[in-house]
Amino acid sequence: MSTRAAILWGTGEKWSVEDVELADPGPGQVRVKIRATGLCHSDDHAVTGDMPTPLPLVGGHEGAGVVEAVGQGVTRVAPGDHVILIFQPPCGYCRNCARGRSNLCLNASLQEYGASKSFRARGQEIAATGDLGTFADATVISERCVVKMDKDIPFNVAALLGCAVTTGWGAAVYLAEVEPGDNVVVIGSGGVGVNSIQGAKNAGANLIIAVDTVEIKRQKALEFGATHAVGSIEEAQALLADLAPGRGADAAILSVGVGDGSKLGEIVDLTGPAGITVITSVSPIASDSVNMNLAMFTLTQKTLRGNVYGGVQVHRDIPLLLDLYRQGKLKLDELITQTYTLDQINEGYADMHAGKNLRGVIEFSA
Ligand SMILES: NC(=O)c1ccc[n+]([C@@H]2O[C@H](COP(=O)([O-])OP(=O)(O)OC[C@H]3O[C@@H](n4cnc5c(N)ncnc54)[C@H](O)[C@@H]3O)[C@@H](O)[C@H]2O)c1
Ligand SMILES: [Zn+2]
Ligand SMILES: [Zn+2]
Incomplete structure (x- = not known):
């Protein structure tokens, strides 16, 4: 299918919002309609070149949305589920997962799932930040990269549990x-x-x-x-x-x-x-x-x-943090200073650099 995404084509360039082709979810994969994504400083390290990254790249690793379609063998979620995306997905059985260090899962690389080969634009394959690529209307990722949440949680605050809050x-x-x-x-x-x-x-x-x-x-x-x-x-x-x-x-x-x-x-x-x-x-x-x-x-x-990732265990800590939010012990709504459309992404990052935002968030229509 065709969707829209913000792509970084070269170091030092601006994010380019354009049409991209998104592959259908393969075995073990899900397609998520992104509803909100935070503008984390980490994506800016790809722009400045402070951190090496495969290019071109669909950015974004702090997102939440709705499962739209699932590939063969997916059991964790179903279409219609609301999810938070996670960039260090635990396998659950490696030595680090087994000892409560799932943020350092030894099988976190998803290359074998082909998850980073989901986007194409201008006739070539486009990588995705953290194998997620949340600066897009929709993305295709491994089912390991989602944590299901209750439907009363607003997407804009849920997105921030994908990185800023947990970390x-x-x-x-x-x-x-x-x-x-x-x-x-x-x-x-x-x-x-x-x-x-x-x-x-x-x-x-x-x-x-x-x-x-x-x-x-x-x-x-x-x-x-x-x-x-x-x-x-x-x-x-x-x-x-x-x-x-x-x-x-x-x-x-x-x-x-x-x-x-x-x-x-x-x-x-x-x-x-x-x-x-x-x-x-x-x-x-x-x-x-x-x-x-x-x-x-x-x-x-x-x-x-x-x-x-703050040393968190996502399947324990994301539900915990959502409970604290419901009890009024964790401020999440107050983290969001300004919201943007995907087309305004460069403005959002300029505001981050100008020190205006505690967190800028891109919101997408349903
Ligand atoms: N380790 C991880 O898993 C992980 C995850 C997410 C983000 N990060 C990193 O955390 C850092 C912060 O990310 P963010 O999204 O909060 O960035 P941000 O731009 O929102 O916040 C940085 C803050 O630092 C302040 N600041 C800058 N220079 C300062 C100085 N010399 N003294 C005091 N304050 C100063 C800024 O005013 C700003 O408030 C980034 O380097 C990001 O890449 C790491
Ligand atoms: Zn593991
Ligand atoms: Zn981040």
Whole structure:
């Protein structure tokens, strides 16, 4: 069938919204009519070239929609089901899935399902971000890449559970291991970081210090549960010296738009002995050096941790987060600053770069 999608043809170019051919769902695949997709900063790393990616590419990995058609042998969902799309689908039986690390599933690559070969345009095959490609009216993906949800959940907030909410929440709750009474610093309070603030609050943190260079993000951070909001790491350090002398933070979470290894030492220095630093931000792949005092790191028994999908187990955590949303313990509607049509995608990303949006979301008609 023919559909519309936003394609990145080359590094540094704009998203091009055009007609594409979409294959029918093959065995184990489903066609999903996308109803909403978030404008995550991660898709922008493909544009800037900070992260290598196959090109041309249908972008988007933070989406929700309705199952329209299923291929042979599909058992998990049926046409009409509402679903959230997931970019690290667990197989359920590999060593990592079996030990509760399904976000790091050893069989997450879907190449064998041909899932990334669903789009064609201008006579050639087009790749899809995370084997999903949610910047499209419809996409064909493995049934492993969907989590079913109740039909009362709005698509625009559901889409954000596909990445920003899960990644940010899990960074605090699982990877930074925030416990009641902990002091937490979140550097970069955008679509992902603000959810680390929500996670830290729900985990019972004491101080939650948000660091963001943009005033409106600092205001939003306070609305989402931060106890303090400052404009720089130095200010956060001064605040900790004042409010938690000799102790520092138990956790520091980096979620600025683009990571920078030269800043690592000052971020780790925010934490006290046995502190955990989580790096959610993606840094340019070409950059391979960091600046940190290794002796002090050792002598204070600190932990430095990466982040894939917040360490969440999607089939446990997406239902959990939806329950918290229903109970009013998790803000999701408030994450959406501005909605766009697919044709306005470049405007949406320009607004992200201008610091206007906590999250921009593209909405599609039914
Ligand atoms: N590890 C994962 O699984 C995963 C998943 C999703 C996103 N990410 C990454 O997380 C990062 C954040 O994504 P996002 O969608 O929230 O981006 P965003 O653009 O919405 O938010 C980034 C925030 O950082 C702030 N910021 C920028 N430079 C700063 C600085 N020097 N000091 C303080 N604040 C600063 C911005 O004002 C903005 O509020 C990106 O690098 C993205 O690729 C990682
Ligand atoms: Zn697995
Ligand atoms: Zn994302």
